[in-house]
Structure formats: structure tokens, C-alpha cells
């Protein structure tokens with residue numbers, strides 16, 4: 001499991017070590033230099049003679065970059081530090097200069113722009129300086145982004161740094177093999193370290209070398225897409241207390257998945273009740289029931305008018321109401337389908353009285369009671385979450401949910417009591433007692449019609465299989481939801497690696513995906 005801690009938690013954990021004189025910056029910067037050495041070897045087959053440009057900001061993040069630069073210089077690397085702030089880390093600067101590295105202050109003159117001839121001259125020479133800096137960075141083998149780290153204020157980069165990064169990103173495209181490899185120090189500079197925001201311009205990294213612990217912003221969209229691969233350098237911090245946000249890995253999902261013992265029978269393995277689809281739109285009913293069957297439910301009941309179509313695809317399904325361990329409510333249920341909405345509403349009433357876990361998706365979201373227990377899992381996409389919150393008095397649009405998924409998923413959890421699984425390229429799950437997950441398992445091809453119905457069915461099977469545990473320990477529910485998102489994403493990869501997907505193929509890939517996962521786990 002990949003765990004992340006907020007900047008405040010990391011700083012608090014660093015404090016006692018710094019007070020005891022532990023050389024954290026030396027540890028961080030030598031590990032950073034080691035990562036750059038590996039990149040240089042991969043890229044050019046040799047370290048000596050490699051060209052590295054450091055982008056250096058005003059704080060300790062820049063200090064890390066400068067110290068790493070000194071180490072690289074001693075290994076025969078050509079190191080140029082571009083100081084993007086009036087003052088940079090003194091010791092780091094001195095170390096780099098001692099090692100023979102070059103350091104160059106960059107201004108773009110824009111701040112001094114005025115009517116006076118002197119100011120205009122300054123502006124011209126600043127612009128030339130900035131141009132030269134961008135050329136040097138674009139021509140390097142590796143650019144080390146040490147502008148800002150934990151200390152970044154909200155709002156992103158400003159001033160010279162913002163202008164340099166803008167010009168550099170225009171000059172280099174990520175797919176250009178000849179362009180520099182970008183290594184971010186601790187975090188890509190200017191991201192929302194704790195919330196994953198990317199308010200201003202950010203230099204997209206190929207690799208982020210992060211210190212002490214991963215930060216939530218490295219796991220959350222939109223910033224996660226700018227972090228590249230994340231390498232964690234352990235600094236020996238004691239991070240007691242709960243992590244802010246986690247990401248499950250295969251072994252975690254395998255641990256959470258219910259595996260039948262020799263005494264298992266279909267009822268003990270979990271019965272899933274599915275209220276989904278209509279005769280006019282039977283697809284969602286077929287996909288949700290199929291996914292539940294293929295994910296290993298003991299039995300699947302279908303409730304609704306699309307029974308014939310469901311049976312034609314899935315003869316294993318049983319039609320009609322009966323005792324279930326978990327519900328899947330809402331896929332393909334249209335707003336004008338009174339009959340199906342009535343069945344969703346009565347299932348939800350049962351959920352409140354008897355307490356089975358439930359997945360509340362799509363057409364069932366607007367039927368959600370005021371408050372529900374955490375073993376009810378909402379599975380909206382950003383637009384649906386915005387609608388649900390707007391109906392409860394929050395003025396929020398889809399774009400805002402996409403920009404701050406964790407914040408709005410948390411709000412929805414606080415408003416409803418439900419566990420909230422917010423679908424997206426990165427799926428964010430929020431549950432009780434601060435439990436939160438960000439899963440980035442899905443290929444972009446998985447954004448296809450019906451994929452959500454498959455996820456709902458899959459999660460329904462998982463909740464049915466672990467219904468008693470889920471009711472007893474509500475903090476387990478977000479972990480189960482995250483595990484379902486992981487399996488769903490992996491099934492997308494299995495169904496057609498790197499190619500187009502259709503939801504039926506994703507459902508069909510679930511058994512093999514689970515087999516592989518359980519064999520490894």
C-alpha cells in the first residue's frame with residue numbers, strides 16, 4: 001500500500017530529527033543525486049559529461065537541488081544551477097560552487113518594466129537572460145525541478161519561475177525523446193502538495209523523488225498526472241498516526257477479496273440484489289449482473305423488467321426479490337422510470353431498516369435518503385457528485401469536482417454519511433474516520449459507456465462477500481471500494497492492453513484478473 005502524509009504531518013515528523021542534528025538534507029540530496037545518476041546512465045550510457053540544469057527556488061527544496069548538484073559535479077557531470085529567486089539556499093550554493101558547478105541568477109526584467117530607459121534596458125537584458133536559461137534547460141539531459149516543495153503557497157508558481165516553466169514547457173514536449181528528463185525534487189513545483197491542485201503552470205516530471213513520505217498531491221488528480229513515476233526516499237521519519245490518503249496495490253486488494261473456504265455455499269458467499277436497467281435500456285442490467293456473477297458472487301438476483309434480456313446473457317441470474325447480502329441500485333435507471341425508481345426506493349428503505357451494504361449508482365443517487373450508514377457506497381462521476389451536492393445546498397459544478405476531487409468527495413461523505421467512490425481516471429474514495437484512497441489503475445480506454453455498470457456489479461459482489469465485516473467495521477468499506485476500483489482498472493488492462501475497450505470485455509476479464517491477483521497476493 002502506498003501511504004501519503006500531508007506537509008504538516010511530514011514537517012512535524014522531521015522536527016525531532018532536525019533538533020537532534022540528523023542531516024536530513026544530506027540524506028535527501030544524496031538520494032536525489034543517485035536518482036539523477038541512474039537517469040543519466042539510462043539516457044546516455046554514462047554519467048561523466050552529462051548535462052544537468054537545476055531550477056532553484058528560494059527554500060530548502062532548492063537547497064536539496066543544489067546539494068545534489070554538488071554531488072553530481074563531483075561525479076563529472078556538467079551542472080548549471082539557475083537561481084530563480086533573489087536568494088537561494090546559502091550552504092547549497094556554496095557546496096555547488098566548491099564542487100565546480102556554475103550558478104546563474106535569472107531575472108526576466110518584467111518586474112522592473114517601466115517607462116524609464118533604464119527599466120527598459122533591464123527588461124531587455126532580463127528577457128535575454130530568461131531566453132538563455134530556457135535554452136540551457138531545454139538542451140540538458142536532465143532538468144532538476146527544485147523551485148518549490150513542501151513550502152509552496154497555494155496558487156502555483158509566480159514571477160520568473162512561472163515564466164521560465166511556461167517557456168520551457170512550450171519548448172519541450174513530453175513525448176520528445178531528445179528533450180530533457182525532468183526530475184522533480186520532493187514534488188513537482190507549484191502543485192497543491194496536500195490537495196493535488198495544479199492552479200498555475202507546473203513543469204511535468206518524468207520522475208518525482210519524494211522525501212520521508214509520499215504526499216497526497218502526488219496521488220491525487222490533477223497533480224498526480226504531473227508527477228511521473230514516484231520514488232520514495234526514506235528519511236527515517238516516525239510518521240505515527242493515520243496517513244492522509246492511501247493507494248492500494250495488488251497485494252492489498254488480494255488480501256481484501258473474499259476467498260471461499262471448503263464449507264462455503266452460495267448463500268454464505270453472498271447474494272447480490274441488482275436493481276438496474278429497463279426493457280428499453282437493458283444494457284446496464286446485463287452489465288451489472290454479469291460483473292457481479294463474474295466477480296464471484298454466490299448468487300445474483302435481478303429485480304426489474306429487463307429480466308428476459310438479463311437471462312439471455314446470464315442464465316445464472318435469479319429473477320425477483322429475495323434475501324440478499326448486498327444491493328446494487330441504479331445503473332441504467334432512468335429518471336422517468338417510476339416502476340424501477342419505486343424498487344430502488346424500497347430497497348433503500350430495506351437498507352436503512354435491515355442494514356445491508358449497498359452500491360448506489362447513477363439513477364439511484366437522487367433517491368438517497370438524507371443520511372445513510374457508511375456501508376452504503378455512492379459511485380458517482382464528477383457530474384453526478386456535483387448534482388448530488390447542489391441538491392444539498394452546495395454551489396458546485398462538475399469542473400470544480402474534477403479540480404478538487406478529494407475535497408468534494410469528503411464533503412459528500414460528510415453530507416450523507418455514505419462512503420463515496422468518485423469515479424475518474426483517478427478514482428477517489430472517502431469513508432468514515434478520514435479514510436481516503438486514490439486509485440489510478442484504470443487505462444484511459446476504460447472511460448467508455450457501461451464501464452460504471454461493471455464497477456457497480458463488481459463492488460456489489462465484494463460487499464456481499466464481506467457484508468458482515470463491512471457492517472461491523474465501517475472503515476473497511478472504503479478499502480473494499482478502492483479494491484473494486486483496482487480490480488476494475490486491472491480488468492480493463494487485461495481485456496485489451498493498450499487498446500480500445502468495451503464494457504462487456506471488461507466484465508469478461510474479471511475472473512482472470514482476480515485469479516492473477518489472488519495468485520500473486
Ligand SMILES: NC(=O)C1=CN([C@@H]2O[C@H](COP(=O)(O)OP(=O)(O)OC[C@H]3O[C@@H](n4cnc5c(N)ncnc54)[C@H](O)[C@@H]3O)[C@@H](O)[C@H]2O)[C@@H](O)CC1
Nearest residue numbers: 014024025028058059060061148149150151152153156186
Ligand atoms: N524540513 C526538512 O528537514 C527537510 C526538507 N527538505 C526539503 O525542503 C523542502 C521544504 O523546504 P521549505 O520549507 O524551505 O519550502 P520550499 O523549498 O518549498 O520553499 C519555501 C519558500 O518559497 C517561498 N514560496 C512559497 N510559495 C511560493 C510561490 N508560489 N512563489 C514564490 N515563492 C514561494 C516561500 O516564501 C519560502 O521562502 C521540502 O520540499 C524538501 O525538498 C529535505 O531537505 C528533507 C529535509
Ligand SMILES: [K+]
Nearest residue numbers: 148185187189
Ligand atoms: K520541487
